[in-house]
Amino acid sequence: MSLNVPTMAELAARGESAEVLFWVGCAGSFDERAKKVTKAVAKLLNQAGVSFAVLGAEESCTGDPARRAGNEFLFQMQALTNIEVLNGYGVQKIVAACPHCFNTLKNEYPELGGSYEVFHHSQFIEQLLRDGRLRVEGGSFKGKRIVFHDPCYLGRVNGEYEAPRALLEKLDAEIHEMKRSKKNGFCCGAGGAQIFKEPEAGTAEVHHVRAEEALATGADVIAVGCPFCKLMLTDGVTHHGKEGQVQVLDIAEAIATANEL
Amino acid sequence: MISSIVFSAVLAAGVAGFTYQVRRLRRGLALARPSGRHDRTSERWATMARVALGQGKMGPRPLAAAMHLIVYVGFVLINVEVLEILLDGVLGTHRLLRAPLGSFYDGLMNFFEVLGFLVIVACVVFLGRRLVAGPERLKHPDLAGWPQRDAVNILVIEIVLMSALLLMNAAEYQHQVASNEQLVTSSPWWISGLLLPLFRGWSTSALSAFATSMWWLHFVGILAFLNYLPRSKHFHIILAFPNVWYSKLAPRGQIPAMNSVTTEIKAMMDPSFVPDPNAVPPARFGAKDVHDLHFANLLNAYSCTECGRCTSECPANQTGKKLSPRRIMMATRDRVDEVLAGGESATQKTLLDDWISREELWACTTCNACVEACPVNIDPLDIILQMRQYLVMEESAAPSTVNVAMGNIENNAAPWAYPQADRGNWIQS
Structure with missing residues (x-):
């Protein structure tokens, strides 16, 4: 299936506009593993007939890692620039495929003049399902064991635990929970700019511990909702020698696979 | 008689x-700067009733x-x-x-x-x-x-x-x-x-x-x-109540914006922007010592009863890193006591380095597990982030790899060194 993904600039040039902006994020734009998630989201939006666009070359880091590393100046540079672009296009609705972008757009941009209705992709896709605009075919995951790892910035920080699980329920699979899930979900170790630096000295790596916990459920698939969790847990699964046996998939990838997109 | x-x-x-x-x-x-948390009073009383009086976060x-x-x-x-x-x-x-x-x-x-x-x-x-x-x-x-x-x-x-x-x-x-x-x-x-x-x-x-x-x-x-x-630590039996009253009511994922920075950037982006003439520049970006923290941070420190739920949920601590959110609160309280006691230590020492090390601050993933775990809404992450702001904005003392990521964001709008012009390339690939 070929993708139909216009940019906001292209639409504006044609005098058109989109119902929703798909915020791709840096990992989703450049990291090979995260790009698969980006494409899965785009395919699902296409399949549901959603009128959407991306910013493309006009998108810029939301500033989340800079702010959490303590660089308020760089964060606000990014935020105020992005807000100018978003407001310039009259954007009202945003769907983000990264909980960090989602959180920053939703909770931190309003204070700086950027107020939008912001969804995480799991929320948006679940809404499409409830509205009957999208169906999940199921089948390919039938009988598989799936465990969901809550991303901190979707779950604990923004209180969304159900949308991703509701989507996974549609896959005809066995859904399992880790000992620490939802509010008590254990971090993958990437947040707060950690993914860009070497960890401090310790006795273990956070992502190894979390991957071990996920593997202990006997899962065939570890489902995630964040590109950074995906990178960290994929590495964790490899560390435990389970690559090739256990997949780490974003919810969007799982749904797109089920729909044979 | x-x-x-x-x-x-x-x-x-x-x-x-x-x-x-x-x-x-x-x-x-x-000693602290104002917290600005006197808004939404009915919500504050309700939170106090639910969390402090009603023990609402003890359940787990x-x-x-x-x-x-x-x-x-x-x-x-x-x-x-x-x-x-x-x-x-x-x-x-x-x-x-x-x-x-x-x-x-x-x-x-x-x-x-x-x-x-x-x-x-x-x-x-x-x-x-x-x-x-x-x-x-x-x-x-x-x-x-x-x-x-x-x-x-x-x-x-x-x-x-x-x-x-x-x-x-x-x-x-x-x-x-x-x-x-x-x-x-x-x-x-x-x-x-x-x-x-x-x-x-x-x-x-x-x-x-x-x-x-x-x-x-x-x-x-x-x-x-x-x-x-x-x-x-047992003072929590009294302080837990005002402490919960002063809880952060803004979204958990929101780090409050520094207004002075907003002013500066707006002036840069828009030459016609006129900054508020009454605005006072901050003495310091972020927190190096307890004087730089806000009232609720210090009240948090005195309200902590050292139960350690935060530390037991902290991914950094649980993987053997030096960071312990409970210790962040204890160190903050002990530093306030040190300042109150006066003498040489009060002026010669600071919260940063003498009480809380850079290694601890950089080990945090900002996952909010400590914030969630605290039965009285203490927020160790708030202190960690303010101290990181001091390190980065006053001393440019981020770990070198974080500096590289921030340099990339500044130059090409992503933490990695890919050109911004290529952001849409995934569509064709």
Whole structure:
């Protein structure tokens, strides 16, 4: 299936506009593993007939890692620039495929003049399902064991635990929970700019511990909702020698696979 | 008469001591900048009612929650009896409320005795969890030395106070029996009745002296405890309430914007922008010392009872890193105490480096597990982030790899060195 993904600039040039902006994020734009998630989201939006666009070359880091590393100046540079672009296009609705972008757009941009209705992709896709605009075919995951790892910035920080699980329920699979899930979900170790630096000295790596916990459920698939969790847990699964046996998939990838997109 | 005077003098000294301690605490809190958290007051009262009064965040650990509830309810209700103690003490009466309340008084005493007994049981369980077998967080290196002694002191004091009450009641009843007085109550109260065998064969004068001494022990003990509180983690029994009132009500994922930075950037982006002429530039970006933190941060530090739920949920701590959110709070409190004590340390040392290391600050993943875990809405992450702001914005002292990522964001709008123009390339690939 070929993708139909216009940019906001292209639409504006044609005098058109989109119902929703798909915020791709840096990992989703450049990291090979995260790009698969980006494409899965785009395919699902296409399949549901959603009128959407991306910013493309006009998108810029939301500033989340800079702010959490303590660089308020760089964060606000990014935020105020992005807000100018978003407001310039009259954007009202945003769907983000990264909980960090989602959180920053939703909770931190309003204070700086950027107020939008912001969804995480799991929320948006679940809404499409409830509205009957999208169906999940199921089948390919039938009988598989799936465990969901809550991303901190979707779950604990923004209180969304159900949308991703509701989507996974549609896959005809066995859904399992880790000992620490939802509010008590254990971090993958990437947040707060950690993914860009070497960890401090310790006795273990956070992502190894979390991957071990996920593997202990006997899962065939570890489902995630964040590109950074995906990178960290994929590495964790490899560390435990389970690559090739256990997949780490974003919810969007799982749904797109089920729909044979 | 003499005992009334002694009583009043002890009471006055106890209250004066406590007042002095509270003043000291207020001076400590006054070191902070304002928190700006006086908005949305009805929501603040509701949060306080739910989280502090209603123990709303204790649920995830049911055993500790049940035991804590007993001690909490026991402490609050049994202190109703302090009212009678105060009246008796000042007026020189004995059980002033017994006659007017009649059989209701016996019911009340039975209720207090059962609660008191349950408090003792809970405190013994708590001691066991701390000293024999319990969760790791109660034996954590954070607590080495004074903090662990403080915890044991508190539990022992509570056991002593409750025991004094029960022993006094038992001795008093036995005294009535031994002196063949007409019994004021037909049967002993429920728990002290079980202790009567301890007093068989005692003389009436010994029983009377013992009961009086237990009465004094309970009263002086309460005052002593009141004066111990402000120097102890146990001050949470009072501070938890205002602390929850000052909770962060903004979305959990929102780090508040620094307005001075917004002004500067707007001036850069828009030459026609006119900054507020009354705006005062900040003395410092972020926090190097307790003076840079806001009021709620310092109130958090004094409200922390060192339970360690934050640390036991912290991914950094649980993988052996030096960071412990509980220690962030303890260090902040101890640094405020150090500043209050004055002298060379107050001016020569700072919260950063002398109390909290850079290694700890950089180990945080900002996952908010500590924030979620705290039963009284303490926010260690807020302090960590403000200290990171100081490190980055004042000292440019981020780890080199973080500096590379930030350089990339600045130059090509992503933390990695890919050109911004290529952001849409995934569509074709």
